Amino acid sequence: MKVSPGDFIPRGWPQWVFCVLISAVLVQNVVGFGELYIGLSEEIKRINGLNKVLSHQKIGYQFSGLEEFTSGIDRIGYYSDDNLELNEHAHKLFAHAQYVLAPTVLELDNMDHEFVLLVCSNPKSAGIKLKQLNALPLRANKFGMILARRIR
Secondary structure, eight states, X not given: OOOOGGGGSOOSHHHHHHHHHHHHHHHHXXXXXXXXXXXXXXXXXXXXXXXXXXXXXXXXXXXXXXXXXXXXXXXXXXXXXXXXXXXXXXXXXXHHHHHHHTTSEEEETOTTSSEEEEEOSSHHHHHHHHXXXXXXXXXXXXXXXXXXXXXX
């Protein structure tokens, strides 16, 4: 069977209506994509700029070295001397700790557990809290995060 260019010309009015509708949808999609690209181009440029500086996010690096000690613990307390409701950075640290130390559940400001994770702004406030809890530090990392065990 031989195909010629005339075979692609619509022959009846239903085929013409179908071709016009398909053409309209095609034009609308092309124009819509152009508007979408223009709207997103600034965001795409911003993200590409960030990728040049930082190829991926390093979430939870502050809690490195603690996950090996919390692997067998179901729940631990979490104490921070910052107000998580007012300080966005402290709130993010709590979320990062939950992510890194999973499946261990962190309970914010619950000091009734045997193990407590202390996230303090300075060593002095951490020492005061350790004395209040009657706890001994098991593991501390270079970022000042302290995993402590309460003495019962």
